Amino acid sequence: xxxxxxxxxxxxxxxxxxxxxxxxxxxxxxxxxxxxxxxxxxxxxxxxxxxxxxxxxxxxxxxxxxxxxxxxxxxxxxxxxxxxxxxxxxxxxxxxxxxxxxxxxxxxxxxxxxxxxxxxxxxxxxxxxxxxxxxxxxxxxxxxxxxxxxxxxxxxxxxxxxxxxxxxxxxxxxxxxxxxxxxxxxxxxxxxxxxxxxxxxxxxxxxxxxxxxxxxxxxxxxxxxxxxxxxxxxxxxxxxxxxxxxxxxxxxxxxxxxxxx
Amino acid sequence: xxxxxxxxxxxxxxxxxxxxxxxxxxxxxxxxxxxxxxxxxxxxxxxxxxxxxxxxxxxxxxxxxxxxxxxxxxxxxxxxxxxxxxxxxxxxxxxxxxxxxxxxxxxxxxxxxxxxxxxxxxxxxxxxxxxxxxxxxxxxxxxxxxxxxxxxxxxxxxxxxxxxxxxxxxxxxxxxxxxxxxxxxxxxxxxxxxxxxxxxxxxxxxxxxxxxxxxxxxxxxxxxxxxxxxxxxxxxxxxxxxxxx
Numbered sequence: 001x002x003x004x005x006x007x008x009x010x011x012x013x014x015x016x017x018x019x020x021x022x023x024x025x026x027x028x029x030x031x032x033x034x035x036x037x038x039x040x041x042x043x044x045x046x047x048x049x050x051x052x053x054x055x056x057x058x059x060x061x062x063x064x065x066x067x068x069x070x071x072x073x074x075x076x077x078x079x080x081x082x083x084x085x086x087x088x089x090x091x092x093x094x095x096x097x098x099x100x101x102x103x104x105x106x107x108x109x110x111x112x113x114x115x116x117x118x119x120x121x122x123x124x125x126x127x128x129x130x131x132x133x134x135x136x137x138x139x140x141x142x143x144x145x146x147x148x149x150x151x152x153x154x155x156x157x158x159x160x161x162x163x164x165x166x167x168x169x170x171x172x173x174x175x176x177x178x179x180x181x182x183x184x185x186x187x188x189x190x191x192x193x194x195x196x197x198x199x200x201x202x203x204x205x206x207x208x209x210x211x212x213x214x215x216x217x218x219x220x221x222x223x224x225x226x227x228x229x230x231x232x233x234x235x236x237x238x239x240x241x242x243x244x245x246x247x248x249x250x251x252x253x254x255x256x257x258x259x260x261x
Numbered sequence: 262x263x264x265x266x267x268x269x270x271x272x273x274x275x276x277x278x279x280x281x282x283x284x285x286x287x288x289x290x291x292x293x294x295x296x297x298x299x300x301x302x303x304x305x306x307x308x309x310x311x312x313x314x315x316x317x318x319x320x321x322x323x324x325x326x327x328x329x330x331x332x333x334x335x336x337x338x339x340x341x342x343x344x345x346x347x348x349x350x351x352x353x354x355x356x357x358x359x360x361x362x363x364x365x366x367x368x369x370x371x372x373x374x375x376x377x378x379x380x381x382x383x384x385x386x387x388x389x390x391x392x393x394x395x396x397x398x399x400x401x402x403x404x405x406x407x408x409x410x411x412x413x414x415x416x417x418x419x420x421x422x423x424x425x426x427x428x429x430x431x432x433x434x435x436x437x438x439x440x441x442x443x444x445x446x447x448x449x450x451x452x453x454x455x456x457x458x459x460x461x462x463x464x465x466x467x468x469x470x471x472x473x474x475x476x477x478x479x480x481x482x483x484x485x486x487x488x489x490x491x492x493x494x495x496x497x498x499x500x501x502x503x504x505x506x
Contacts, residue, residue, distance in 0.1 A: 009380075009383060011380045011385070012380035015376055015380040019366055019373070019377055022369070023369070091363060092381070093341075094336075095357070095360045096341065096363050097339055097357070165287065165291075167288055259278065
């Protein structure tokens with residue numbers, strides 16, 4: 001990847017992010033407010049379903065749920081949008097030279113703007129449910145940054161692969177559904193048995209990077225604790241791996257994009 | 262002539278495309294074909310060992326019939342494609358006008374597109390802000406600044422694209438057939454602007470099928486045919502050969 005043009009093209013990254021954010025809510029009445037309303041609405045419905053139908057005994061379920069939801073929804077939106085970012089900008093890529101990794105990165109970043117706005121919803125829920133919080137919430141920036149880095153890596157990988165294998169567009173939806181159930185968004189991780197076949201599932205859930213990001217966010221908000229060093233290791237390792245693999249695959253394939261678009 | 266005066270160097274550039282007989286676009290099909298060793302393709306050279314040099318301040322025409330490799334060559338010079346063999350050296354800033362408004366988002370307004378497209382071309386935002394009125398005035402879009410460009414006519418989009426691309430004085434201006442669109446009056450206006458740039462030392466690379474225009478605007482040129490360099494010299498020689506093809 002050629003980072004020399006980075007300074008020259010930095011304004012482009014900003015413009016691309018601005019465009020995505022603007023386009024998303026253009027011509028809707030409530031506009032950007034949807035970034036807050038959407039997670040709130042989802043949370044209300046899921047809280048009703050899980051506290052009445054499934055009798056979940058998680059303490060402070062709305063906040064617990066929302067921590068998982070915000071992180072997973074960001075990952076979901078960011079990676080599925082970057083998946084099609086190269087094919088979606090085919091017209092541009094075949095006519096002007098621009099650093100190509102800007103397309104997946106800008107998509108992840110515009111979803112990130114959305115995530116930051118959605119945190120207003122979390123604050124609302126914390127205030128309404130009178131959840132006690134402490135100064136440890138400032139450590140919530142760590143899981144947020146980790147999930148951003150991880151999504152950039154995954155996004156670069158997906159966008160590059162999708163150019164030659166368009167099946168990814170359809171396959172990735174299935175993968176995301178699996179990731180959703182393998183992340184303890186609305187169930188407690190302790191619910192999973194540690195032995196037998198389900199024990200293996202628990203292993204996957206615990207190894208799932210998204211789980212670790214969500215758990216760290218809950219540690220800072222609900223647990224009122226500072227994340228341990230071990231938690232940081234568990235979060236940072238997948239980020240670094242995703243970034244290295246994503247950047248490597250992208251660099252390897254990027255010169256062939258134009259021939260396959 | 263010293264080496265510094267050469268602004269574009271095209272050294273033995275070849276561009277090969279693979280023409281697959283069967284389109285394989287999914288994993289399963291690919292694996293089956295790969296195992297059976299049925300993936301076959303023809304090698305197609307869109308450009309074959311092209312070399313030439315362009316001096317600073319020169320206006321250079323690239324002519325040839327359809328499919329002779331003109332646009333591929335321009336894309337390689339603009340850095341959009343990498344050649345299979347050979348290399349291109351550019352000593353200056355390039356403003357590619359291979360297609361006007363390539364980076365336009367049709368849901369955005371003209372105002373927003375000026376900044377988006379400007380950023381794509383690598384222009385400075387402050388400069389764009391300063392010269393915004395000038396861009397809009399040249400494109401003659403005064404009252405449509407805040408209208409989404411999906412509602413524009415194709416001529417209006419082209420005018421806006423040209424106006425943004427030529428707001429700064431580039432070292433090398435690449436123009437691919439774009440002057441064919443727009444009405445007669447606007448074409449003249451574009452030509453005037455390009456001529457003004459040439460006077461100030463910009464190098465022009467022009468692709469056109471309009472031989473009168475090429476003769477009028479260029480001094481030197483190259484004739485391509487099936488990816489081969491037929492003639493490279495003064496525009497008179499090039500056009501003569503082209504017309505006798």
